[in-house]
Amino acid sequence: MQVDPDSTAAGAPHWLAVAVPTPAHSNxxxxxxxxxxxxxxxxxxxxVPLGKREVLGVVWHSDLPAPPPELAPQVRPVAPLEGLAPLDAHWRALITFAARYYQRALGEVALAALPPQLRTLTSVQMARRLKRQGPAGAVATPPSPSLPLSAEQAAALQAIDSGAGPFLLFGATGSGKTEVYMRAAADALSRDAAAQVLVLVPEINLTPQLEARFAERFGADAVVAxxxxxxxxxxxxxxxxxxxxxxRIVLGTRVAVMASIPQLALIVVDEEHDPSxxxxxxxxxxARDLAIYRGHQCGAKVVLGSATPSLESWWASTPEPDGPGRYQRLAMPRRIGTAASEDATTGLPRVRRVDMNRQPKGALLAPPLLEAIGERIARGEQVLLLLNRRGWAPVLHCADCGWKSECPHCSxxxxxxKIDRTLRCHHCGFTQRVPHACPSCGNADIGTLGRGTEQLEEQLVGLLANVHRPDGSSARVLRIDADSARGAGRLESQLAQVHDGEVDVLVGTQMVAKGHDFRRVTLVAAVNPDGALYASDFxxxxxxxxxxxxAAGRAGRDAASGATSEMWVQTQxxxxxxFAALKLHDYPGFAAEQLKERSEAGLPPFSHLALLRAEARTQEAAQGFLVAAADAAAESLAQGELAxxxxxxxxxxxxxxxxxxxxNIERAQMLLESPSRVALQRVLAACQPILHALRASPEHRAVLRWAIDVDPLAV
Known part of the structure; x- marks a missing residue:
């Protein structure tokens, strides 16, 4: 960039390009x-001043050419936030890429990556905060682990140490992936006294237990969340x-991928498949994809870990010529404590399918499963029941007139x-008391459709009334879901009860099915998983x-106990x-079949998708905006260099x-698909001014918001 000679003169102003949080759709x-x-x-x-406000900004380029003399007096001054080292070039490159790829404003992405409180601090307040920061955290010398590495763990660590990556650590639940993460972190920190490590987890409730393990190994002062x-x-x-x-070690959820970590040497993405x-x-x-980009851009090694990798990552790690071979796949199929001989099992729980068509009509739990639960409790073992729907029942309905408990504000x-006798919309949060009679016809006999975790918990208490623990006390049931775990410290307290053996049967949604190390659980059952089998979402x-x-991985994690572990699946x-692949724990076979179907249908990872979304007071206005955008794009982009x-x-x-x-907001979307990621990105970037212009036009004033979703999870 050319610098105006006058800008370097004594006392001359310096012209800066500053990323600021500009208003949405301001263009x-x-x-x-x-x-x-x-x-x-x-x-x-x-x-910096922005309109009538003062906001936080980030200097993106310095010493710009001076503006024309007639415009120079209109350029407003900045006030630096003194005392804090600048955000480095690697961080700015990451933000620039994220803003460009995901079609968002640079300032929006940059400021969202910074802690909210930073936006309100003065230089004096910043100085106080910096005073509280001590020197770099000393990394404790990791003690010699009591258990040696398995052959698979040792091979994975050797590959990570000698290779460039990215690596896909395909490890069964209980195979010791976390130990591999910690030893890879120790290797990275030992090679460079200033090196830092980033470990990502999908959900907040998984952070404390992982943080505790890293703090115990490396020292509490070296680890932050x-x-x-x-x-x-x-x-x-x-x-x-x-x-x-x-x-030296940063643990966090997806927001942490854009944290300023200047000496980043290793990035770990645990449960990389998770939609969170x-x-x-x-x-x-x-965050997973940005982790890959960030590692490549700053020279940090990247390890993606999962027992069930995303199909995109699995395909990327498929060696040539059958796949692209961009990632190096490291396999750890056996649980810790399982023999490594050829005829040894992987140590994973036995999967049993229960045909609910042959069980008593209306049974919540099949009699054989209920009997198995009682046997486990009598032996002092724990059971986990998975039902991925909270509440008592998804719908309240009237059999006489067909009324159902529709939300007045949502479709x-x-x-x-049942606990507080309310009807709640899980989309907008609207809550009301349960009516005493049908609002439509007055029928007092209102029934329910479907089952949720509240109902399962209550019925289990009755079904297990005659089941006793080894000490003769009654069986104890605990429910953990987004409702029961609401409140500070509530989830931690509930998990502590499970770990301490105070709970015999744990009922929960997906939040308890992943990442937790329940040592006493030997039986896991999926109560009703059929809903997703024939969903429209690919x-x-x-x-x-x-x-x-x-969920199956929560069973039998304590190999020393000698207890056999099982996973029961109730299905129609x-x-x-x-379910056939699940019975064999055959993820590679399942992935091969799914990738074959996606290849034939032209779906990711064999194509690239984006969604244009619009929100308006009416569905007609939302769809009309999208149709107009498509028509305008065809008119302006079908000719010329973007044709x-x-x-x-x-x-x-x-x-x-x-x-x-x-x-009360109507939502519509339009899917864009292309076999070329580059072509799709060029078209999306060219659509930005079209969308801005349409949004500002009188005929589309009814549109409240629009957005572009690149690589959407659901279409």
Whole structure:
């Protein structure tokens, strides 16, 4: 970039390009130009005027050419946030890529990556915060583990040490992936006294137990957590520790992938298949994919770990010539404590399919499963029952007139919660008391449809009334879901009860089916998993298989106990190929079949998708906006330099979302598909000014919001 000679003169202002959080759909060019009386390095945090507000910004480029003389007086000054080292070039490159790839404003992505409290601090307040930050955390010398590495763990670590990656650690539940993560981290930290490690987990509730293990191994001062469950002060303090290099190991959820970690040497993405890594609001980024980019861009090694990898990662790790071979796959199919001989089993639980067509009509639990649960309790073992639907029942209904508990604000049903006698919409949060009679016909006999975790918990207490623990006391049932775990410290307290053996049967949703190390659980049962078998979403089978495999992995983790472990699946379709693969713990076979179907259908990873979404007061307005955008794109992009890219993109008709109305807002979407990622990106970038112009036009003023979702999880 050319620098105006006058800008270097004594006392001359310095012209800066600053990334700021511009208003959504404002169509402001980014970054914006400001002036400073002193030179400021790129990455410096500054406070700048934006309209009538003062906001936090990040200097993106410094020493710009001076603007024309008639415009120079209009350029507004900045005030640097003193005392804090600038955000480095690697961080800015990551933000630039994320904003460009996910079609969001640069300032929006940059400021969302910073802790919220940082946006309000003055230089004096920042100085106080920095005073609290001590020197870099000393990494404890890891003690010699009591158990040696398995052959598979040792081979994985050797490959990580000698290879460039990225690596896909395909390890069965209980195979010791976490130990591999910790030893790889120890190797990275020992090679460089300033090195840092980033470990991502999919959900907040998995962070504390992993943080405790890393803190025990490396020292509490060297480890910090970053996630939205922290208080603003905690989040700022931990972010500063990472930015200043004091924190050597950073554990966090998806938001942590964009934290400032200047000496990053290793990135671990645990449970890399989990959909929680995809942000669903604002900048809809994938933390897993950004981790891959960040590792490549800054030279850090990246390890993706899962017992059920995403099909995209599995395909990327398929060696040539059958696949692209971009990742190096490392396999650990056996659980720790299992013999490594050829005829030895993997140590995973036996899977039993229960044909519910042959069980008593209306049975919540099949009699053989109920008997097996009683036997486990009598032996002092624990049972986990998975039902991925909270509440008492999904729908309240009247058999006389057909009334159902529809939400007045959403195209969805309110869920019946018996504990507090309420109907709740899980989409908009609307809550009301259960009516005493049908609001439509006055019938006092209102019934329920379907079952949720509340109902399962209550009925289990009755079904197990005559079942006793080894000490003669009654069996104890505990429910853990988003409702029961609400409140500070509530989830931790409930999990502690399970770990301490105070619970015999744990009833829960998917939040207890992954990541937790329940040493006493020997039987896991999926109560009703059939709903996802024939869903319209092409990813539904992949998600169901991953959930059931993860749930099965909660059983039999204590190999020393000698107890046999089982996974029971209650289904109306016991011969379904998904359950056949689950019985054999055959993820490779399941993945091969799914990839074959996707290849034939032209679905990811063999094509690339994006969604244009619009929200309006009416469905007609939302769809009309999308149709107009497609027509305008065809008119302006089908000719000229983008014609080739445009021709590769298929534009599907505008349709309502599955839940088309939420909080009285109608939602519609349009799918774009292309075999070329580059072509799709070029078309999406060219559509930005078209969408901005349409949104500002009088005929589309009814549109409230629009968004682009690149690589969507559901279509």
């Amino acid at each position: 402001l060019a980014e970054p914006l130009t400001y002036r400073s009386d002193q030179p400021l390095a790129p990455g410096t945090l500054v406070r 970053l996630h939205s469950g922290l208080t603003p002060a905690q989040r700022l303090g931990n972010w500063l520790a990472a930015h200043l290099g004091r924190a 890594y995809k942000q669903q609001e604002g900048a809809r980024y994938s 969805a049903y309110q869920v019946f919660h 990813r539904a089978p992949e998600r169901l298989f991953a959930l059931l495999m993860q 379709y016991p011969q379904h190929p998904l 080739g890219a445009f021709d590769t993109v298929t534009w599907y008709p505008a349709v309502p979302l599955t839940v088309q109305r939420v909080a």
